[in-house]
Amino acid sequence: xxxxxxxxxxxxxxxxxxxxxxxxxxxxxxxxxxxxxxxxxxxxxxxxxxxxxxxxxxxxxxxxxxxxxxxxxxxxxxxxxxxxxxxxxxxxxxxxxxxxxxxxxxxxxxxxxxxxxxxxxxxxxxx
Amino acid sequence: xxxxxxxxxxxxxxxxxxxxxxxxxxxxxxxxxxxxxxxxxxxxxxxxxxxxxxxxxxxxxxxxxxxxxxxxxxxxxxxxxxxxxxxxxxxxxxxxxxxxxxxxxxxxxxxxxxxxxxxxxxxxxxxxxxxxxxxxxxxxxxxxxxxxxxx
Numbered sequence: 019x020x021x022x023x024x025x026x027x028x029x030x031x032x033x034x035x036x037x038x039x040x041x042x043x044x045x046x047x048x049x050x051x052x053x054x055x056x057x058x059x060x061x062x063x064x065x066x067x068x069x070x071x072x073x074x075x076x077x078x079x080x081x082x083x084x085x086x087x088x089x090x091x092x093x094x095x096x097x098x099x100x101x102x103x104x105x106x107x108x109x110x111x112x113x114x115x116x117x118x119x120x121x122x123x124x125x126x127x128x129x130x131x132x133x134x135x136x137x138x139x140x141x142x143x144x145x
Numbered sequence: 146x147x148x149x150x151x152x153x154x155x156x157x158x159x160x161x162x163x164x165x166x167x168x169x170x171x172x173x174x175x176x177x178x179x180x181x182x183x184x185x186x187x188x189x190x191x192x193x194x195x196x197x198x199x200x201x202x203x204x205x206x207x208x209x210x211x212x213x214x215x216x217x218x219x220x221x222x223x224x225x226x227x228x229x230x231x232x233x234x235x236x237x238x239x240x241x242x243x244x245x246x247x248x249x250x251x252x253x254x255x256x257x258x259x260x261x262x263x264x265x266x267x268x269x270x271x272x273x274x275x276x277x278x279x280x281x282x283x284x285x286x287x288x289x290x291x292x293x294x295x296x
Binding site: 067070071073074075080083084085086087088089090091092094095096098099102107108110111112113114115117118119120121 | 148149152153155156157159160161162163164165167168171172180182183186187190205208209212213215216218219255258259261262265266284285287288289
């Protein structure tokens with residue numbers, strides 16, 4: 019064995035002094051798994067808006083959606099219209115009766131004829 | 146993201162425009178309270194033929210002056226009745242002879258009103274087909290119900 023000092027020894031000694039502090043193995047493992055989870059979350063499952071945007075970006079779906087909204091608007095209008103029409107029919111019928119029945123021109127509680135008006139037939143099916 | 150919002154907005158605008166447009170288009174029907182408007186409504190509702198409409202319009206126009214005159218007399222009788230009532234509450238007295246004449250006149254006018262209206266309804270119904278007549282009379286019956294039970 020030679021007693022001559024190895025020239026690498028001071029270098030290794032200097033490197034060991036300059037080496038940064040290593041975390042404990044369990045802390046290192048936790049940190050590694052955390053970073054892996056972060057990376058998967060960032061590039062994986064899309065958000066709700068992201069999904070909607072992807073769906074609406076398809077021209078066929080966009081066209082169907084707009085057409086469906088238009089038809090739904092028409093449907094709501096028709097429902098509303100039928101209610102308005104029913105109310106208006108009653109109002110027109112009442113106005114018509116006031117025109118043809120002089121006893122109904124103005125309500126008069128003292129007149130029994132308002133209840134015996136010929137415009138309110140007892141049997142609607144009879145001529 | 147922007148494209149999705151634009152498509153949704155276009156859908157909402159399309160729905161709103163179609164809704165309002167359809168309402169405006171369909172609501173431009175008959176309106177008004179004069180005889181022509183009422184007859185136009187009857188024509189539309191009962192799907193009268195032009196001949197039926199012309200006949201029914203003529204019937205209504207013939208009886209209209211008489212019905213107006215009767216309505217004026219009914220209104221005058223109502224004023225007279227109110228005068229009797231005022232006299233009764235203020236003086237506590239009433240001329241029974243005069244009141245009896247009033248009642249008699251009122252009954253006569255009421256009877257005349259009933260007869261005139263019935264004649265008009267019968268004459269109009271006579272021009273219609275059985276189905277139209279049934280619908281016409283049911284409309285009159287429905288209009289006589291109180292407003293709350295109209296539907």
